[in-house]
Amino acid sequence: MTRREIDLPDTLPLFILPGAVLMPRTRLPLDIFEPRYLQMVEDALKTPHRLIGMIQPLDESGETLAGVGSAGRIVGFSEQEDGRYLISLGQISRFHLDRVEQGFQPYPTGHVDWQGYDDDHLDSEDDPDWDRDGFLSLMRRYMDANELSTDWEAADDADGELLVNSLAMALPLEVQDKQALLEAETLAARRALLEGLLEYQLRNGENDEVMQ
Structure with a gap:
């Protein structure tokens, strides 16, 4: 499934992790072991798009989140004997985080806006002045x-x-x-x-x- 074929949702499960960013047209390997994020992966795998939103906290408490994150589709998945999941996220698009809500799931969900990141859907981007x-x-x-x-x-x-x-x-x-x-x-x-x-x-x- 390509970026253009995905119907981007208005809400995303949020994986909050400092130092973990998903740049355009890259893949991010993740070792999932926290119970709430194990549940997130299981829930995401049940959806047609398999999307997870990666976003950084801006303070140590984790309560203040960055205004921009990046969504990745689960493109690789392996369950380990100890219960961990090893997954690989393929970047789909960056997003603006409008607000966060904590519902019945053990993980946060973000209401997101995808506008402004159409170039993330391109196959590549050039930098003609690069030395x-x-x-x-x-x-x-x-x-x-x-x-x-x-x-x-x-x-x-x-x-x-x-x-x-x-x-x-x-x-x-x-x-x-x-x-x-x-x-x-x-x-x-x-x-x-x-x-x-x-x-x-x-x-x-x-x-x-x-x-x-």
């Missing part, structure tokens, strides 16, 4: 400075959009930074913001070394 070599050099410096590893051969060969969106999802960035990346209107804007965040962290790391 691939410069981006990979910045990425390597950031990875080395933070003692992170990656498959550099795969990174060298990766599609530009997939590389930018995957890094925006996977890197250990602050919740607010990941939210800003999710809300970026275009791939070019997301890439530029990501470059700025990596440069900022690298400069801060250098300043910390000088002060020591």
